[in-house]
Amino acid sequence: MRRTLGAIVALLAASILIFLALQVLPGNAASAVLGRNASPRAVRILERQMHLDQPLATRYVHWLGGFVHGDLGDSSVALAQGATHAPISHLISGPLKNSLILAAITAMLMIPLSLGLGVLAAVRAGKPTDHLISLSSLAGISMPEFVIASLLVAVFFVALRWLPPVAIVPPGGDPLSAPKELVLPVATLLLASLAGGIRMVRAGMVEVLQTEYVQAARLNGLPERRVLWRYALRNGLAPSVQVLAQNLQYLIGGIFVVEAVFGYPGIGSTLVEAVGNRDATLVQSVAMLIAVAYVLINLVADFLVLLLVPKLREPA
Amino acid sequence: MKERLRFLRRPSGAIGAAILLFIVAVAVLGPLVAPHSPTQPLGVPLSGPSGASPLGTDYLGRDVLSRLLYGGRSVLGLAAAATILAYVLGLSIGLVAGYTRSLVDPMLMRSVDVMLCFPPLLFLLVLIAGAGSSVAVLIIGVALVQAPQVSRIVRTATLEVSVRGYVEAAVARGERAPAVLVREVLPNILGPVLVDAGLRFTYSILIIASVNFLGLGLQPPNSDWALMIGENRSYLAVNPWAVLAPAAMIAILTIGVNLTGDAVARSLGRSYVPRTVRSVAT
Numbered sequence: 001m002r003r004t005l006g007a008i009v010a011l012l013a014a015s016i017l018i019f020l021a022l023q024v025l026p027g028n029a030a031s032a033v034l035g036r037n038a039s040p041r042a043v044r045i046l047e048r049q050m051h052l053d054q055p056l057a058t059r060y061v062h063w064l065g066g067f068v069h070g071d072l073g074d075s076s077v078a079l080a081q082g083a084t085h086a087p088i089s090h091l092i093s094g095p096l097k098n099s100l101i102l103a104a105i106t107a108m109l110m111i112p113l114s115l116g117l118g119v120l121a122a123v124r125a126g127k128p129t130d131h132l133i134s135l136s137s138l139a140g141i142s143m144p145e146f147v148i149a150s151l152l153v154a155v156f157f158v159a160l161r162w163l164p165p166v167a168i169v170p171p172g173g174d175p176l177s178a179p180k181e182l183v184l185p186v187a188t189l190l191l192a193s194l195a196g197g198i199r200m201v202r203a204g205m206v207e208v209l210q211t212e213y214v215q216a217a218r219l220n221g222l223p224e225r226r227v228l229w230r231y232a233l234r235n236g237l238a239p240s241v242q243v244l245a246q247n248l249q250y251l252i253g254g255i256f257v258v259e260a261v262f263g264y265p266g267i268g269s270t271l272v273e274a275v276g277n278r279d280a281t282l283v284q285s286v287a288m289l290i291a292v293a294y295v296l297i298n299l300v301a302d303f304l305v306l307l308l309v310p311k312l313r314e315p316a
Numbered sequence: 317m318k319e320r321l322r323f324l325r326r327p328s329g330a331i332g333a334a335i336l337l338f339i340v341a342v343a344v345l346g347p348l349v350a351p352h353s354p355t356q357p358l359g360v361p362l363s364g365p366s367g368a369s370p371l372g373t374d375y376l377g378r379d380v381l382s383r384l385l386y387g388g389r390s391v392l393g394l395a396a397a398a399t400i401l402a403y404v405l406g407l408s409i410g411l412v413a414g415y416t417r418s419l420v421d422p423m424l425m426r427s428v429d430v431m432l433c434f435p436p437l438l439f440l441l442v443l444i445a446g447a448g449s450s451v452a453v454l455i456i457g458v459a460l461v462q463a464p465q466v467s468r469i470v471r472t473a474t475l476e477v478s479v480r481g482y483v484e485a486a487v488a489r490g491e492r493a494p495a496v497l498v499r500e501v502l503p504n505i506l507g508p509v510l511v512d513a514g515l516r517f518t519y520s521i522l523i524i525a526s527v528n529f530l531g532l533g534l535q536p537p538n539s540d541w542a543l544m545i546g547e548n549r550s551y552l553a554v555n556p557w558a559v560l561a562p563a564a565m566i567a568i569l570t571i572g573v574n575l576t577g578d579a580v581a582r583s584l585g586r587s588y589v590p591r592t593v594r595s596v597a598t
Contacts, residue, residue: 143570144566145526146525158553256438256441274445287434287438290435
């Protein structure tokens with residue numbers, strides 16, 4: 001409960017930060033959109049459309065109030081191009097769905113893979129399997145997504161001609177209708193994110209496997225598999241849940257670059273494009289949406305850890 | 317000094333240091349030995365490797381090798397500037413918060429909470445959308461993303477050190493707070509701070525490279541490695557070297573920094589390894 005409150009306060013502060021960065025820093029969002037050569041009249045009209053003529057605090061309350069009710073406002077670039085009504089919620093609903101699909105597929109593969117490989121490395125600690133897993137995950141953790149993606153495209157498209165180098169989905173189309181296009185984006189995200197998860201699961205498990213209760217369970221003659229999954233994993237998992245949450249959060253960040261690399265029409269490529277166009281209102285609402293998702297993942301992870309490890313549940 | 321270089325005895329430390337040395341050499345000496353201009357076209361765009369240009373030409377016909385040799389400066393320079401700025405901010409806030417335990421402390425912790433609401437890249441993109449793209453925005457943005465976490469690490473280390481005998485002795489001698497911080501506290505938290513600085517540096521490289529790759533950071537005709545990858549990506553099939561060469565440089569640079577950081581952390585002993593999130597209760 002206290003944590004939820006803290007999260008809400010942090011989100012409020014974040015919303016102020018986003019708002020200030022976009023509405024105050026450059027001086028005027030309207031002239032940023034229209035470019036340097038815009039006539040003062042055009043700037044003034046757009047200012048009125050974007051409600052820039054009102055005081056800062058009023059605009060902030062208006063935006064946040066709308067946001068909470070699901071009204072994300074209008075895209076400032078679309079307004080500048082002459083549209084009278086360009087609701088952001090319409091602009092981003094398609095990309096949002098595409099991004100969720102990409103993230104869900106990656107997460108479904110990432111969680112079992114990082115748990116499985118992490119436990120394997122912990123059980124085989126110090127043996128060749130462990131070294132192999134650690135070494136290859138180090139390479140993954142080191143490289144930025146766009147480098148991994150470029151290397152994958154070089155191998156699987158240029159050299160082998162197996163997989164397409166882009167994942168373009170027509171507007172309103174279903175990304176799942178061309179599963180081959182999703183292979184490289186998902187693989188890139190996995191390679192970039194697995195390393196951290198594996199390392200943490202391994203570290204947690206190695207520690208737990210040396211504790212007395214695990215030794216006791218072994219000495220009592222319980223089969224190793226039961227010791228591992230029933231006794232060790234439960235406590236070894238507590239830090240891992242955190243890491244998996246971090247990985248999901250990472251996914252939200254990594255998806256910007258990966259979507260842009262493969263031309264995948266998701267929320268990340270929408271944001272990157274909006275930043276390029278300096279579409280203040282669009283960036284503002286998408287950024288806030290992502291911040292909310294980010295914080296929610298944290299809360300859910302905290303809750304899961306409490307479920308897993310009764311020891312941490314404090315008496316009120 | 318010998319003590320400090322102990323990490324070189326580990327194979328990972330030696331390899332990592334060698335890689336770093338190589339990259340720094342490329343960045344510093346590269347422009348001196350580059351055979352051609354990094355911005356002037358040399359010949360047919362996207363031609364393969366030849367005698368005149370060992371890595372071929374890029375999509376505008378510029379020599380890939382020369383651009384590679386010029387491109388290291390911005391990669392290392394921007395990341396170093398951002399990391400140093402993050403440390404100037406983080407070190408001063410963290411020291412004050414940890415030592416005085418004044419109002420700065422809760423404010424610091426809350427600001428860390430707020431920064432944890434965003435993916436770091438998102439924060440940077442929002443800043444660029446607001447302030448436009450420039451070298452200054454890149455450096456300040458990356459520093460702002462990192463400063464809260466730096467100050468948190470400094471704060472924790474300072475809290476631990478500030479109750480030690482030598483600090484209390486200095487206070488009893490009547491030394492002022494700034495003197496105590498600089499002479500007693502700072503030298504004793506340097507271990508964990510240096511390890512963290514290595515991590516932050518890699519991190520700065522990664523995030524700046526990502527922004528440059530997206531075309532939202534440094535602008536053409538700059539020969540930054542990430543920018544080179546972004547520019548030539550569509551022509552990967554025609555002259556793959558225009559993409560693979562800068563990609564390889566970034567890859568070995570980040571692996572080198574990681575290997576070195578790992579080795580330094582280990583040679584300083586377990587206590588200096590940055591603690592991971594152990595549980596939510598703590």
